[in-house]
Amino acid sequence: MTKKIIYALLFSTITMMALEVGDTIPKNIQEELKMDNNKTYILDFFASWCKSCKKELPLVSEIYNDKVVEIIGVNVDKKQEDGEKFVKNLALHFPVYYDSEKTMVKTFDPMGFPAMYYVKDGKVLHIIFGAVDEIDKQITEDMKEIK
Amino acid sequence: MIKLTAITIIALSMMGCSIVKEVKPWEKETLARPIMQFGSIHPEMTKFESHTYFSKEASRGGSGVAGGGCGCN
Numbered sequence: 001m002t003k004k005i006i007y008a009l010l011f012s013t014i015t016m017m018a019l020e021v022g023d024t025i026p027k028n029i030q031e032e033l034k035m036d037n038n039k040t041y042i043l044d045f046f047a048s049w050c051k052s053c054k055k056e057l058p059l060v061s062e063i064y065n066d067k068v069v070e071i072i073g074v075n076v077d078k079k080q081e082d083g084e085k086f087v088k089n090l091a092l093h094f095p096v097y098y099d100s101e102k103t104m105v106k107t108f109d110p111m112g113f114p115a116m117y118y119v120k121d122g123k124v125l126h127i128i129f130g131a132v133d134e135i136d137k138q139i140t141e142d143m144k145e146i147k
Numbered sequence: 148m149i150k151l152t153a154i155t156i157i158a159l160s161m162m163g164c165s166i167v168k169e170v171k172p173w174e175k176e177t178l179a180r181p182i183m184q185f186g187s188i189h190p191e192m193t194k195f196e197s198h199t200y201f202s203k204e205a206s207r208g209g210s211g212v213a214g215g216g217c218g219c220n
Contacts (some may be wrong), residue, residue, distance in 0.1 A: 012182065047173065076173040076175070110173075111172065113172045115172075
């Protein structure tokens with residue numbers, strides 16, 4: 001009886017774990033983001049209020065235009081309009097999922113913004129947290145290694 | 148029975164330690180606003196104050212960092 005109570009209390013405090021390298025993205029999330037299993041993707045989590053994201057995103061868009069890799073942006077602004085305005089102002093060309101309900105970001109649970117997840121066959125291959133100088137060059141290098 | 152009650156009370160009180168909720172990076176929208184920076188009520192006012200300080204003291208800086216709030220780096 002004592003053991004049962006202790007286990008029940010312990011399990012009641014466990015929260016959902018963040019997605020890490022090697023983890024598989026849940027099927028429903030893959031479907032929601034319309035991900036194809038044969039392609040390599042970069043999921044880029046950003047917000048309009050994130051200064052580092054604003055600096056980095058135009059370079060990410062260039063990478064997408066050059067067809068180096070498929071990119072899906074995930075905007076986490078509270079108001080979708082703010083995200084849409086931000087995307088329009090920066091003239092981002094890659095598809096953006098507006099996660100105002102925060103379901104997507106809660107699943108991935110990144111420890112900082114911007115957050116980039118390299119995904120292949122539904123599996124997380126690599127993660128970058130925070131802004132990186134010359135991210136376009138970094139992605140190009142990483143993609144050479146992945147392919 | 149006393150032992151069981153004691154264990155339950157200890158376990159429940161330890162659960163109370165986890166009440167403080169961490170602010171996740173995507174919840175820092177309000178914290179990232181310029182108005183949330185240390186200093187004056189408004190960023191323009193901070194600029195004005197730092198200008199006055201520089202004119203009087205012939206020195207500047209050491210008043211914090213700009214921007215941030217997204218939890219990165």
